[in-house]
Amino acid sequence: MRPFDYARADTTSDAATRAAAGATFLAGGTNLLDLMKLEVMAPEALVDVTRLDLHEVEATDESGLRIGALVTNSDLANHATVRAHYPVLSRALLSGATVQLRNKATTGGNLLQRTRCPYFYDTAAACNKRDPGTGCAAMEGRNRILAVLGASDHCIATHPSDMAVAMRALGARVVTEGPDGGRELDLGDLYRLPGDTPNIETVLSDGELITAVILPPPPAGAQSYVKVRDRASYAFALVSVAGVVAVEDGRITSANLAFGGLAPMPWRNEAVETALIGKAPSTETFDAAADILLADAKGHGDNDFKIPLARRTLRRALRELCERAA
Amino acid sequence: MDVTITVNGTERKLELDPRVTLLDALRHELGLTGTKKGCDHGQCGACTILVNGRRINSCLALAASHDGDEITTIEGLGTPENMHPLQTAFVTHDGYQCGYCTPGQIMSAEAMLREAAEGWPSYVSKTLDADPTLTDEEIAERMSGNLCRCSAYPRIREAIAAVRDARNATKEAAE
Structure with missing residues (x-):
């Protein structure tokens, strides 16, 4: 590890x-x-934010939840309100990493974690994210875990978070503070797609700190997090689906869906959701939604399987959600 | 930089480079070599310790960031003369082969039993709102952060289940 200066904020x-x-x-x-x-990564200085007063989970005036950025993944997964009213978030968190890691990892840090692309980690390999302009060894390489949606010719890294996928389905907002004041933005607007600058992953400016995540009031309907991975525990998602679906009189009345393992950010496509509204649950209905989700999907060899896998995972998630919501 | 941590009940003052992890501080500065360095990247769990009662990977924690914290290592859990019930159970059930991962397994298991007693669910829990029953499947999921290259997993789960049963019996007797 390179030397660095350490300061506690x-x-x-x-x-x-x-x-x-x-x-x-x-x-x-x-x-x-x-x-x-x-x-x-070789920062010359670290500023330790762990002592800041951002450890609370509180109800908001709008009957939602405000989650301090330093709330650990364990504390959030185990929080009584999250377990009772946002089970998709508990389940997503519990599917990620291990207890040891979840006891340390924070809400803000989870959102900002880096890709697990093997070429990003290999400092001898070309990587436009780690070292802009060097190319992308993943394009022709071992890209099994990498993106089929939202990627570019410069980078096919995936965002590895499970938590962020559930939060995206729940319509979470991110609160920040920075040298120029604070702001609140939709979680989907936090991330930038790679384009030709995959090294720039978010819209955060220098010094801008995530201080909280705000969840809207608990949504109607059934919630689930379906994660498909290479082993039963402690693995990143190949494909995951966070879903909140309501059904009335045999018709889908609302559907909020986000996807992990497919894209450089927790992925959401409102056209997929719109296609489900008013429809009776059926394989044809679910496949029509999958057609929209995967219309622009592009594999790079090793990860081609993710496209049919995403379809099957969405089908399974929707079938289970519609059965529970009916 | 100056760092003060309480290790197994004793306050220790250290002067450290900011790069020093809790793992290296324990092993190299304090001579507590029971905590093992496996992968050094948070993947194997050999370095598991308790910080303020919670299990973490000590290899992914800067000592500087834990100034003031209370740390428990395997040396604080039991001694050869006065073994912790999990240590006894690992011996009785042959819960290891080479033994390198064992301190981490035992620290992790102790924390895991406490988490279950506090009602923490896991990914394999059927519901999120009931107190979990530590089935074999639950133990495996909750211990997935501790690898054993000798693959002694069946006996590790047996040893943990034995302590689970003993604690349940004690709890029932008290009720």
């Missing part, structure tokens, strides 16, 4: 100031320290 403005001057935020550190040991 006492206030969010102190943290923002230090980060604006070049320091990297340290929260749980489970991804950052891993990358620093490999020298994939």
